[in-house]
Amino acid sequence: MSASRRSRRTRAARRAAVAALLLTAAAGCGDAGGLQGAGATPTAVGPARLWPELTPASSPAFVIGEVDTQAVKGVRVPGDDIREVDPVAVVRAEIAAAPGDYALAKGPYRETARRMADCGKGAGQGRCPVLRPYYRDLTGDGRDDLTLGFRLLPGSTTAVRVYTVDKHRLVQVMAWEDALSGVELARRSLIIRSPSEVAGYEYRLTWTWDPQQRAMLLTHDEMLRTGNRHHPSRRPSPGASSPSPSAGTR
Template identity: 50%
Template sequence: MHRSRLALAAAVVLPAVLLAGGCGDPGGLRGAGATPTAEAPTRLWPKLPLPSTAAEDYGTVESVPVKGVDVPDGDLHQADPVTVVKTDFDKNPGTYDRADAVYKETVRQLADCDGGQVGDAKCPVLKAYYRDLTGDGKDDLIVGVRLARGHAENLDIRAYAMEKRQLTQIMAMSDSVLGVELAGREVIVRAVSGMQDYEYRTVWSWDPHRGAMLPTTDEIVRSPNAPKRKPSRKPDPGASTRPVPSPSDGR
């Protein structure tokens, strides 16, 4: 018998044994009340024509090769995270315009990392973390970059993998980040919401068909400790972000 079924059988037999032994508890199964009837989803406006354009979303999420970085033996633990980030920012500006003041200032600050340690006041690159996000048995590299002055509250988060012996950016996003967590092979990003006492929570998961991390879950949840202010959102390089809201829409 399956282990779970044995446990269930023991749970049913035990009250009967106690009753036979003169225990005051009558035992037996008890009803939990009426069960709601399951209902199929109701489709609204079934005759709507098919849309001709894609809906607004995070944008195009794709992997991007990062050339010119030495990765000894293909082990990302042996690669210099600062070199990876500097090369990526230089070669893959993504949605940033190279003339954009924030982009230019962030690149300038990255140059300061040559004389400072990762995570100190001079270097905007935070401590690197490693986790197998793709499921290939090899650790991938996850880095955070504090954006330049005026956008210092925003954090640029990027992940890199070795794909066919090529260093590849598999995730990039930027937001007013409250916190970042790793859960299994998923990256969970908590960000400021313009709605008081709420925050955004986005789960990024590996998609083998796309060959990149995708925002598979994006929700707004109650968070009494969230800052009571509206965030400043900025499109990020090389990947997705939510559409930048107007001040009137509260996000």
């Protein structure tokens, strides 16, 4: 992914606010489990529409690239089985397609390109920047898809990619780069957690497969409290740690 494409993906974190009404069950002497009120219920207040005189926009002001799929050139899928695809070859193909980012002389991720020479034993081995691949059916077609991560060096940024097989081709259906604190797979979704510059909070982004767009769409972008009072270092501009144990592995 080029630096300009990454810059289009920068976005402000959105705070999520949730209100809930709690009812508790009482189990005191002589009480057969009846419900007890939790107190007065606040009056519901609907959303207030601001600036109603503005004409609704019909097109986006910025091209963010929510639907950004592309076939991976030069990588074959034997028998349409994504598990037969070499993850290291997939990353090498991305490096070859973006020489400005990975050029050994002055590219921002030149160390990643240099360390690819350490991938002789495969992804997730030794000093290879390509992390262990994970396999799960994210598209709902009954076949495994590939979730792949690799370190963008020098620095603390990790690239996360999702690939599927479409018409005998390997197709990238999701891409993101960031400093990561966790990655999870849940049903048809990929969840990425990243540290925030605000103490005690983290960013949590969820991509979910959309059959109409045939891509993983960014469906949730939240800033959530973690309870950690430690103030992390400033969050770098976007682009793994282990996904959930239930994810299938090679």
